[in-house]
Amino acid sequence: MTNIDAPDSSRLMSIAAVERDCGLPKDTLRVWERRYGFPKPLRDHNDERLYPADQVATLRLLRRLVAAGHRPGRVVGRPDEDLFALLRQIDSQAPRSVGGEGQQVLKLLEAYDAAGLREVLNAMVMRAGLGAFAAEIGPGLAEAVGVAWSRGELEIHQEHLFTEQFTTVLRSAINAAQGAGVPRRRPRVLFSTFPQEPHALGLLMAEAMFTLEGCLGISLGVQTPIPEIAAAARAHEVDILALSFSSMIPVTQAVAGLSELRALVPSTVEIWAGGACAGLRPKPGVRVLRALAAIGPAVTAWRACEDGRIAQV
Amino acid sequence: MTNIDAPDSSRLMSIAAVERDCGLPKDTLRVWERRYGFPKPLRDHNDERLYPADQVATLRLLRRLVAAGHRPGRVVGRPDEDLFALLRQIDSQAPRSVGGEGQQVLKLLEAYDAAGLREVLNAMVMRAGLGAFAAEIGPGLAEAVGVAWSRGELEIHQEHLFTEQFTTVLRSAINAAQGAGVPRRRPRVLFSTFPQEPHALGLLMAEAMFTLEGCLGISLGVQTPIPEIAAAARAHEVDILALSFSSMIPVTQAVAGLSELRALVPSTVEIWAGGACAGLRPKPGVRVLRALAAIGPAVTAWRACEDGRIAQV
DNA sequence: TCCGCGTGTTTGTCCTGGACAAATACGCCT
DNA sequence: AGGCGTATTTGTCCAGGACAAACACGCGGA
Numbered sequence: 008m009t010n011i012d013a014p015d016s017s018r019l020m021s022i023a024a025v026e027r028d029c030g031l032p033k034d035t036l037r038v039w040e041r042r043y044g045f046p047k048p049l050r051d052h053n054d055e056r057l058y059p060a061d062q063v064a065t066l067r068l069l070r071r072l073v074a075a076g077h078r079p080g081r082v083v084g085r086p087d088e089d090l091f092a093l094l095r096q097i098d099s100q101a102p103r104s105v106g107g108e109g110q111q112v113l114k115l116l117e118a119y120d121a122a123g124l125r126e127v128l129n130a131m132v133m134r135a136g137l138g139a140f141a142a143e144i145g146p147g148l149a150e151a152v153g154v155a156w157s158r159g160e161l162e163i164h165q166e167h168l169f170t171e172q173f174t175t176v177l178r179s180a181i182n183a184a185q186g187a188g189v190p191r192r193r194p195r196v197l198f199s200t201f202p203q204e205p206h207a208l209g210l211l212m213a214e215a216m217f218t219l220e221g222c223l224g225i226s227l228g229v230q231t232p233i234p235e236i237a238a239a240a241r242a243h244e245v246d247i248l249a250l251s252f253s254s255m256i257p258v259t260q261a262v263a264g265l266s267e268l269r270a271l272v273p274s275t276v277e278i279w280a281g282g283a284c285a286g287l288r289p290k291p292g293v294r295v296l297r298a299l300a301a302i303g304p305a306v307t308a309w310r311a312c313e314d315g316r317i318a319q320v
Numbered sequence: 321m322t323n324i325d326a327p328d329s330s331r332l333m334s335i336a337a338v339e340r341d342c343g344l345p346k347d348t349l350r351v352w353e354r355r356y357g358f359p360k361p362l363r364d365h366n367d368e369r370l371y372p373a374d375q376v377a378t379l380r381l382l383r384r385l386v387a388a389g390h391r392p393g394r395v396v397g398r399p400d401e402d403l404f405a406l407l408r409q410i411d412s413q414a415p416r417s418v419g420g421e422g423q424q425v426l427k428l429l430e431a432y433d434a435a436g437l438r439e440v441l442n443a444m445v446m447r448a449g450l451g452a453f454a455a456e457i458g459p460g461l462a463e464a465v466g467v468a469w470s471r472g473e474l475e476i477h478q479e480h481l482f483t484e485q486f487t488t489v490l491r492s493a494i495n496a497a498q499g500a501g502v503p504r505r506r507p508r509v510l511f512s513t514f515p516q517e518p519h520a521l522g523l524l525m526a527e528a529m530f531t532l533e534g535c536l537g538i539s540l541g542v543q544t545p546i547p548e549i550a551a552a553a554r555a556h557e558v559d560i561l562a563l564s565f566s567s568m569i570p571v572t573q574a575v576a577g578l579s580e581l582r583a584l585v586p587s588t589v590e591i592w593a594g595g596a597c598a599g600l601r602p603k604p605g606v607r608v609l610r611a612l613a614a615i616g617p618a619v620t621a622w623r624a625c626e627d628g629r630i631a632q633v
Numbered sequence: 634t635c636c637g638c639g640t641g642t643t644t645g646t647c648c649t650g651g652a653c654a655a656a657t658a659c660g661c662c663t
Numbered sequence: 664a665g666g667c668g669t670a671t672t673t674g675t676c677c678a679g680g681a682c683a684a685a686c687a688c689g690c691g692g693a
Binding site for chain 2: 642643644645646647652653654
């Protein structure tokens with residue numbers, strides 16, 4: 008039966024805990040160990056793997072490198088220095104803009120200043136406006152925090168703190184925008200994420216963008232089973248299903264889930280996918296929006312198309 | 321490499337797709353097949369399992385029955401009629417008299433009326449006040465929805481919808497209360513849940529109660545690793561750790577986690593636990609609050625005690 | 634009658650080592 | 664340089680065995 012599985016108890020983690028923490032399936036962890044000699048976990052009295060914290064940290068680096076295109080055979084098992092060097096290489100050629108806002112937020116997080124963080128985020132929304140905040144500043148902040156965390160510069164609880172404050176600020180801004188005079192009209196949009204995707208930030212930013220366009224939005228929150236997303240789409244008679252994918256979710260699961268979902272909802276319902284997940288590719292019946300800023304024009308286009316369809320009839 | 325995994329193409333699903341949709345791990349699916357002879361999937365040319373849609377539907381029934389307390393050995397493999405009969409039996413013996421508010425909310429959920437639901441919840445807060453809403457009405461609503469779901473009267477996505485609207489309304493009420501004139505002062509309280517506990521509603525209602533008492537609240541959101549909760553408690557120099565436990569979390573894990581946490585934080589930090597989890601018992605250094613209404617008096621008592629300690633010095 | 638406790642059964646998760654197809658890299662020919 | 668067939672890499676699946684935690688059951692004492 009399941010062990011207590013404290014995901015960090017005494018700095019040793021079970022294979023299930025590592026799977027959750029790093030997003031690498033159990034099978035993959037075992038086959039890497041067999042083929043490349045890494046990771047090399049300790050064993051408990053029953054011969055079950057116990058991963059030390061440092062190996063888990065290295066696994067997180069590896070996950071980022073593989074997601075960035077490196078092949079496991081070339082990087083798994085190499086010393087941490089090499090991995091850091093490769094990561095720096097990627098980071099440097101990445102667009103790279105942890106702007107001043109990012110620095111400011113990281114400083115507040117390091118000082119554990121929750122109230123100050125919230126004030127600063129609120130000020131950013133006020134100054135830049137909800138659209139610019141959700142489309143540009145927000146993703147930048149989220150990435151800066153994610154990078155700092157994967158580098159070990161931030162504790163998990165600091166990341167939680169950021170998420171919580173960010174959510175609060177953005178949600179209240181969305182509420183304010185909904186209350187404002189703009190009349191709500193179609194498309195009707197349903198927001199959610201797949202069961203393996205617990206990150207709500209991307210979804211919330213998307214919701215902000217759709218709200219600014221005057222769409223009718225309904226959110227199911229995160230981690231809805233795929234058949235349930237389909238059922239909700241039918242029940243609410245939505246025009247668009249908006250799904251968010253972070254870089255943590257395995258690409259294979261994302262595309263498999265999208266196929267499944269596509270088969271379950273009528274073709275009149277569009278599926279729009281977005282988020283930091285790298286390998287996301289457009290497929291028949293699934294639209295991929297690379298950036299949040301693309302949502303506005305896409306909604307405009309949808310409305311034009313819809314008007315055309317009505318005129319035809 | 322992974323198959324395309326079209327999990328519904330021609331109504332046959334791979335084992336990975338079934339894991340996603342039913343929430344039953346691959347290992348469990350295989351061991352049920354080995355031990356009980358069900359499910360009995362077809363095989364593809366490479367001997368991999370292909371589950372027909374009807375078996376997947378039965379697996380969903382089984383999951384509900386097992387969650388309701390039936391043991392797999394007694395139900396897996398029995399014909400669908402029996403399973404339906406058992407489900408009806410569970411439903412009928414469920415307690416349940418739901419208040420007028422619960423009825424209203426359930427009706428709105430059945431009508432998929434998200435906007436109406438939000439309005440009604442908002443009206444409840446206004447009429448009853450935040451304290452009565454969080455301490456009495458909220459828990460009643462949450463239970464009514466939970467019961468309706470376990471009876472199969474509500475889909476998962478309807479429960480998600482409720483959670484989302486409830487969260488939005490309560491959070492904005494908390495924000496308003498924080499903004500209001502009451503000066504914030506100690507105790508400083510940190511909110512979170514254990515890693516196995518994804519339910520945020522109880523935590524949010526507790527946050528509302530503490531906020532009304534004028535406490536300094538910091539939330540980490542749900543599912544924080546236990547060592548991280550301890551680290552955050554030290555970093556933020558909190559006086560009280562407030563933890564929420566739903567009835568879904570195994571009691572053994574809850575008490576084990578509380579012991580672990582108690583050992584990790586200084587004894588000057590109090591740990592207060594609450595929620596619907598039945599077996600929660602007070603232990604040395606851990607206080608159990610049975611109802612949300614108990615928070616107010618408890619905070620008053622804490623302050624009195626604290627004043628005494630200061631006076632002594 | 635009810636509760637606490639030791640014993641036996643059930644159950645989920647982990648293990649090893651092998652297999653294979655999809656994805657990717659490589660070498661060859663035009 | 665660019666298209667194409669072959670070789671390597673890689674993730675996921677399989678079988679069948681093992682074990683500890685969770686659970687049910689029966690016994691003896693209050």
